[in-house]
Amino acid sequence: MIQVKEDWCKGCDLCIEKCPLNALEQSEHLNKRGVKPPQLKKINDCNYCRLCELICPDLAITVIKDKNKKIEEKKSLLRPVGGRK
Amino acid sequence: MVEIKTAEELNKKYLREGMWPTIFCNGCGHGVVLEYTFWALEELGWDMDKTVFSSGIGCSSRLPGYINADGLHTTHGRAIAFATGIKAANPDLNLIIFTGDGDCAGIGGNHFIHAARRNIDMTVIMINNFIYGMTGGQLAPTAPLNSIATTAPYGNIEPPFDICNLAKSLGANYVARWTVNHPYQPIKSVKDALSKKGFSLVEFLAPCPTAFGRRNKLGDIKKHWQWYEDNTILIEDYERIMNYGSEKEKEEVKNKFPIGVFQDWEKPGFFEQYEKLVNRLIEKDVKKPIKTKAVVRK
């Protein structure tokens, strides 16, 4: 599940755009800045890939692993992809 | 393997209390670069008491104000010269420099050239948004041909500046360019740049929806970020297509920005050589220089 610091969110919606499983949507209420922070959809397939947490420019979203869901989680952020080495 | 922490824990360790949220606009790429740097620092495990950040003037140079470490916010374009002095006084400190495209390639070009030539032990993270953002959207030296800015209202007629090419020819130890769209490659690249001795440059192509995107009709935030994804290509793919591809493939790829790691080697840094000189003088108390032949080509 995700935890959103509502006062830090600026409403750019990049997390919603980037989620590969379309698990996020805009919520209905407004935060202090007058934008709508994100929330998880009621039925979602979140697999803790953490792309939303890594792309957020304001460090406003945190991914917390549910204890009862059994999905394999990432061990390291630095699996090399591309580059000369 | 290091246990991954959450963004919450990263905040508590690296951010200054009470300074967040930032002054950056909605959809700005600078906050993402800061985050990638935090993740890279977390993987390296450096002592934040011994890490110093230096920056010039501009949107990118506001970043050290948010980091819980020593910071020097200097005059426009001179961040690299100030950082040379800090390193000379205390070579045990780790230096990270945040500059922008105007700061580093415009007014600060001379200092950048000489620090790269001397191979001073520092990491320069240049955040390139093709425009002078903080002062309202004036033309930058790295702006693509025909782009619009407030001081180039009829389109830019000057060819753009390729800073990675310059750093490569000066012999910098590590040169790389990334966009902010995909997190894994930049985080590893920043970690490699920080841990390498000598001069390292990591250029980030970051979106500026307020100044650059709006004037150049690149659409809203989502379309603007997508523009970067569509117009960049990994350097290995670029070279392969330009050398062996068909004419149609070359036509598609010709005008895209190549990204990736351009140069990655080890040459001795300035302060290592200087320390050898000082040790030689103090031990033997030599008054005249030892006769050596000048080395013409390296």
Place this chain on the structure above:
Amino acid sequence: MVIYKRNPNLIKKVLGNKIQFLLGDMACVYGGIISGVSFFGGYPITPASEVAEGMARLLPRVGGTYIQMEDEIGSIAAVIGAAWGGSKSMTATSGPGFSLMMENYGYAVMTETPCVIVNVQRTGPSTGQPTLGAQGDMMQARWGTHGDLEAIALAPSTVQECLDFTIEAFNLSEKYRNPACVMTDGEIGHLRERIVIPDENELELIDRVEAKIDKNKYVPFTNSQTRKNCKIPDFATFGTGYRTYVTGLTHNEKGFPATDKQKDHERLVKRITSKISDDAEKLVSVEELNLDDSDVVFVTYGASARPAESAMDIARKKGLKVGLLRLKIVWPFPEKIITKLAKDVNKIIVPEMNLGQIYHPIKEAACGNCEVISAPKIGGEMHLPIELLKYLGGEI
């Protein structure tokens, strides 16, 4: 890697004999090394190149760092950065380089960084006469950069004073956390005279007051937290764990930008200027010769004091009552001494190697109590004593 530690025995061995016949620029080098300089960032410019050359030879032998930077702007930037890294640092330049350094000089004032700039003046404006001396930068040392600030500037007249005043400039700049300028000129800088190197026990060296209190209570840019009635904050160098943020923008006491309110800027700039102007009386250093019974006094500084002293001696032999007041610290300007002097004498003559720069504060301080005449000479030659005697009003 090794961090510099001042070693008096090594310094004594490297500098050599106690009595030497030395060039003026080299005397500034010796003064810096005796004070414990560990970083010099320079750029060649006539007539100050010898300072950089001397530092390149001697500084690595005492364990310091010498870098020839790419231009003067880079030099002063590296000097300020090194001061925050923990060294005593200095640079040397002349007129054109001093003009280039003005932006970062203002940065050093705003961030309260101690450093020393040696300005071996030459004729101007622009490229001028590179090999000949002048005194045309005196006002620039005070008002060259933009904004409101206080300056510290010393003017040596002999080669021995080049050495002593460089040590004094370091003491003043470390004490007040403000950059200090040593304003020599091409004549003194390229002159060779006999000097005496002071012994270790004759020296008085002042170092910066480092911050030692609890990290949670430390406030970087406010009155001192350990000394009473002191507007100079304790210094927390980088790498000691205090995690200071230093900026040239108007900042609040914790060092963070605070550019919106009038009160913040006023409080900051008034503290920075008053820490020196409050001590203006302590920062007076003059030499007085024959002032007790004089009617006419030469008030001068630097290289112009040498022919003025000769003119005074010639006039005294002819029975005229002439005296000399030599300013050693030119900025902050010693107003009260000039005001008192103006009431006792009839005429003040100000010989300078420029078209009249320090003449103006002297005239202002005299308040009309006596006549003040400027004796300018430009073109790279010092005054001749006979020329100065002509100003004594046809009494010869």
